[in-house]
Amino acid sequence: MKQSHLFTKTRKEAPKDEVSKNAELLIRGGFIHKEMAGVYSFLPLGLRVLNKVVGIIREEMNKIGGQELALTAIQDKELWEKTGRWSDEVVDSWFKTKLKNGTDVGLGITHEEPLTNLMREHISSYRDLPIFAYQFQTKFRNETRAKSGIVRGREFLMKDLYSFSKDQDEHQRFYDGCRDAYMEIFKRAGIGDKTYVTYASGGIFSKYSDEFQTVSEAGEDIIYVCDKCNRAINEEIAGDAPKCAVCGSTELRKEKAIEVGNIFSLGTKFSEPLGLEYLDAQGEKKLVVMGSYGIGPGRLMGTIVEVLSDEKGIVWPTTVSPFNVHLVEIASENPEVKKWAEHIYKELSKTVEVLYDDRDRRAGEKFADSDLIGIPYRLVISEKNLNEKMIEVKERKSSNVEMIGENELLRGEWKKFTE
Amino acid sequence: MKQSHLFTKTRKEAPKDEVSKNAELLIRGGFIHKEMAGVYSFLPLGLRVLNKVVGIIREEMNKIGGQELALTAIQDKELWEKTGRWSDEVVDSWFKTKLKNGTDVGLGITHEEPLTNLMREHISSYRDLPIFAYQFQTKFRNETRAKSGIVRGREFLMKDLYSFSKDQDEHQRFYDGCRDAYMEIFKRAGIGDKTYVTYASGGIFSKYSDEFQTVSEAGEDIIYVCDKCNRAINEEIAGDAPKCAVCGSTELRKEKAIEVGNIFSLGTKFSEPLGLEYLDAQGEKKLVVMGSYGIGPGRLMGTIVEVLSDEKGIVWPTTVSPFNVHLVEIASENPEVKKWAEHIYKELSKTVEVLYDDRDRRAGEKFADSDLIGIPYRLVISEKNLNEKMIEVKERKSSNVEMIGENELLRGEWKKFTE
Numbered sequence: 053m054k055q056s057h058l059f060t061k062t063r064k065e066a067p068k069d070e071v072s073k074n075a076e077l078l079i080r081g082g083f084i085h086k087e088m089a090g091v092y093s094f095l096p097l098g099l100r101v102l103n104k105v106v107g108i109i110r111e112e113m114n115k116i117g118g119q120e121l122a123l124t125a126i127q128d129k130e131l132w133e134k135t136g137r138w139s140d141e142v143v144d145s146w147f148k149t150k151l152k153n154g155t156d157v158g159l160g161i162t163h164e165e166p167l168t169n170l171m172r173e174h175i176s177s178y179r180d181l182p183i184f185a186y187q188f189q190t191k192f193r194n195e196t197r198a199k200s201g202i203v204r205g206r207e208f209l210m211k212d213l214y215s216f217s218k219d220q221d222e223h224q225r226f227y228d229g230c231r232d233a234y235m236e237i238f239k240r241a242g243i244g245d246k247t248y249v250t251y252a253s254g255g256i257f258s259k260y261s262d263e264f265q266t267v268s269e270a271g272e273d274i275i276y277v278c279d280k281c282n283r284a285i286n287e288e289i290a291g292d293a294p295k296c297a298v299c300g301s302t303e304l305r306k307e308k309a310i311e312v313g314n315i316f317s318l319g320t321k322f323s324e325p326l327g328l329e330y331l332d333a334q335g336e337k338k339l340v341v342m343g344s345y346g347i348g349p350g351r352l353m354g355t356i357v358e359v360l361s362d363e364k365g366i367v368w369p370t371t372v373s374p375f376n377v378h379l380v381e382i383a384s385e386n387p388e389v390k391k392w393a394e395h396i397y398k399e400l401s402k403t404v405e406v407l408y409d410d411r412d413r414r415a416g417e418k419f420a421d422s423d424l425i426g427i428p429y430r431l432v433i434s435e436k437n438l439n440e441k442m443i444e445v446k447e448r449k450s451s452n453v454e455m456i457g458e459n460e461l462l463r464g465e466w467k468k469f470t471e
Numbered sequence: 472m473k474q475s476h477l478f479t480k481t482r483k484e485a486p487k488d489e490v491s492k493n494a495e496l497l498i499r500g501g502f503i504h505k506e507m508a509g510v511y512s513f514l515p516l517g518l519r520v521l522n523k524v525v526g527i528i529r530e531e532m533n534k535i536g537g538q539e540l541a542l543t544a545i546q547d548k549e550l551w552e553k554t555g556r557w558s559d560e561v562v563d564s565w566f567k568t569k570l571k572n573g574t575d576v577g578l579g580i581t582h583e584e585p586l587t588n589l590m591r592e593h594i595s596s597y598r599d600l601p602i603f604a605y606q607f608q609t610k611f612r613n614e615t616r617a618k619s620g621i622v623r624g625r626e627f628l629m630k631d632l633y634s635f636s637k638d639q640d641e642h643q644r645f646y647d648g649c650r651d652a653y654m655e656i657f658k659r660a661g662i663g664d665k666t667y668v669t670y671a672s673g674g675i676f677s678k679y680s681d682e683f684q685t686v687s688e689a690g691e692d693i694i695y696v697c698d699k700c701n702r703a704i705n706e707e708i709a710g711d712a713p714k715c716a717v718c719g720s721t722e723l724r725k726e727k728a729i730e731v732g733n734i735f736s737l738g739t740k741f742s743e744p745l746g747l748e749y750l751d752a753q754g755e756k757k758l759v760v761m762g763s764y765g766i767g768p769g770r771l772m773g774t775i776v777e778v779l780s781d782e783k784g785i786v787w788p789t790t791v792s793p794f795n796v797h798l799v800e801i802a803s804e805n806p807e808v809k810k811w812a813e814h815i816y817k818e819l820s821k822t823v824e825v826l827y828d829d830r831d832r833r834a835g836e837k838f839a840d841s842d843l844i845g846i847p848y849r850l851v852i853s854e855k856n857l858n859e860k861m862i863e864v865k866e867r868k869s870s871n872v873e874m875i876g877e878n879e880l881l882r883g884e885w886k887k888f889t890e
Binding site: 057058059060061063082085087088091092093094095096098099102117119120121122123124125126127128147148149150151152153157159166170171173174175180183185190192194195196206207 | 476477478479480482501504506507510511512513514515517518521536538539540541542543544545546547566567568569570571572576578585589590592593594599602604609611613614615625626
């Protein structure tokens with residue numbers, strides 16, 4: 053894409069009321085727009101990143117047998133009354149509104165109730181199980197404070213998967229597989245080495261649930277990391293003398309962390325009040341055993357910005373960058389320079405996603421924009437290297453700079469200099 | 472995908488309160504689930520169709536220079552007060568709710584206001600124009616009656632594009648190009664021959680707007696079609712003596728029709744109250760000239776069902792079908808049959824999307840499900856053709872049946888028999 057065609061502009065300053073680093077950088081780079089606290093629109097660059105994050109999560113959910121669907125935001129009060137989660141005294145983050153006829157409806161904060169109800173039409177026998185259904189869907193949560201940018205929004209995209217199993221064994225097998233799939237997602241998204249499976253409180257159906265916590269100064273949680281086991285324990289269950297839940301060690305590292313995902317065993321908490329049953333092989337009625345598994349793609353994107361950016365701007369991992377390379381043409385009076393840049397743009401675009409800065413701006417301004425936007429590789433086309441047809445390659449992460457010939461560049465060999 | 476793995480089941484009957492044909496068939500086929508009137512979830516089969524419709528629209532919007540973004544559902548009251556569209560007396564389809572601190576917010580019925588406001592940060596000079604920005608985003612409209620299935624919902628996906636131009640000429644060029652792109656979309660979606668560009672009232676900035684009306688008994692609109700010009704005129708502006716707005720003919724065909732899209736010239740209706748200005752080449756301040764362009768992918772999907780289904784079920788066009796072919800294995804005690812079917816499934820899946828009915832059900836039940844689900848080609852694997860390795864190919868649309876050899880099938884030659 054030509055940058056002259058991209059309608060967004062970078063900004064020197066974020067809105068004054070913006071206190072989170074992720075929102076500040078994403079707004080300055082033209083990735084998102086703040087509609088109000090906790091409510092952000094995604095601009096073209098931001099949507100490209102979000103879609104790549106979604107793509108990684110979708111692949112991993114499909115690998116473990118997930119079937120994608122899309123539930124609705126508008127929620128039927130009656131279903132939530134059956135599970136006791138309609139009352140504002142129980143769940144304090146509802147947005148509620150009314151149909152024209154006066155019927156109360158809510159905006160989905162999560163989707164256990166509607167999906168459990170829906171499954172009653174599709175589950176009747178043990179032969180129908182297990183089922184793993186997931187969606188990417190907009191959630192609404194009426195947060196009192198919303199100061200963490202896209203890490204904690206009032207309206208945000210969520211990947212939520214729900215598992216429906218015959219019994220605890222079948223449930224546990226999927227639960228364990230999903231835990232691994234989650235770690236694979238965070239690894240692919242570039243924050244695997246900072247993210248820990250973290251024991252957290254499990255509610256009434258299991259001793260623990262698993263959170264996925266990414267170490268970051270912007271985190272709202274405190275975790276204790278055991279470097280031997282590569283696991284952590286959340287402060288909320290660690291008590292006064294934190295020890296590793298795996299090896300028992302008390303030599304733990306205390307860290308602030310962002311919860312980038314969580315998985316829960318739900319037992320029959322929802323299948324019982326909503327009547328989700330099946331007939332087992334002996335013809336006996338049984339309750340379906342459930343689990344729920346959440347990742348917010350926007351929160352994950354915000355976390356990547358929190359933990360990988362530097363003083364110049366964002367540093368995207370290659371897997372989620374809005375473009376693979378940022379081709380920067382240094383404006384010149386020599387028309388051959390633009391011609392050459394256009395040629396490189398056209399050829400490179402056949403195999404990779406290129407953002408081509410063809411704008412008539414000063415080099416310094418272009419470089420500053422490029423650092424702020426954070427595409428992993430910057431390729432500079434300038435008059436001084438026109439005769440030799442050499443291109444300057446700079447890796448955003450390391451700031452390593454190398455020169456590379458046009459032919460090597462077009463074969464994708466810029467990566468070997470910088471990795 | 473193996474049908475035994477697909478969690479949805481077909482149903483003999485739709486819910487009793489469902490009066491629209493599209494929802495009835497889509498619910499029976501396992502494409503959608505009714506949460507309440509006008510609020511439908513999309514199940515795996517339905518989501519596949521919806522995503523294909525979205526894919527066609529996205530391609531055509533990108534071709535005419537559209538840049539994709541994603542605005543939010545939650546709307547700031549202040550912006551809508553500036554344009555006079557906040558009051559329930561002016562716009563009677565708002566869903567409204569409140570933040571914890573008591574601030575009123577609405578759920579987006581459309582997005583002229585927030586996008587116009589957002590563009591103030593990105594448009595300052597004539598060099599920034601034109602801009603064509605679009606999204607696929609969930610709209611909320613508090614319809615009093617919602618009895619048309621996914622053709623008119625209270626919560627529905629919308630593709631809305633907004634154009635920002637320097638002047639009326641620049642605006643008109645895009646508007647005309649978008650009209651053509653829309654017709655291309657309806658053609659690709661299989662309803663081009665039933666869909667007419669239809670003159671409708673234009674509001675205060677132009678004499679006409681253009682609606683795209685698909686002739687259907689389920690339609691809520693009345694149009695007069697001129698078969699000479701391949702254009703129509705909406706009853707609302709036709710008056711007592713309808714005549715073609717192009718050729719003046721009064722020999723028009725009166726039809727019921729579904730509005731599958733519309734495009735509007737907005738002039739400065741939104742840029743003026745929201746202050747969206749630019750500096751022209753002479754350094755003078757000018758108001759940006761706008762247009763808006765809508766298609767509901769769910770409504771389009773519902774319209775396809777309304778106009779192309781038959782007494783046996785849905786008939787998907789190849790372009791939006793959830794799968795390319797429906798491979799049906801006739802259950803047999805001879806294990807070679809399943810082995811052969813599995814082989815065909817595996818090989819075919821390398822090049823096309825296959826739904827493979829591997830279930831242990833009677834042939835009649837499988838054929839009825841296949842007709843209901845409506846995939847364009849049904850490929851039957853049965854014991855009686857095992858020795859000759861011949862497969863029965865049936866086109867859903869025409870009911871034409873042909874026999875084809877395995878090798879020809881795997882080369883994709885089933886199409887030539889049926890087209």
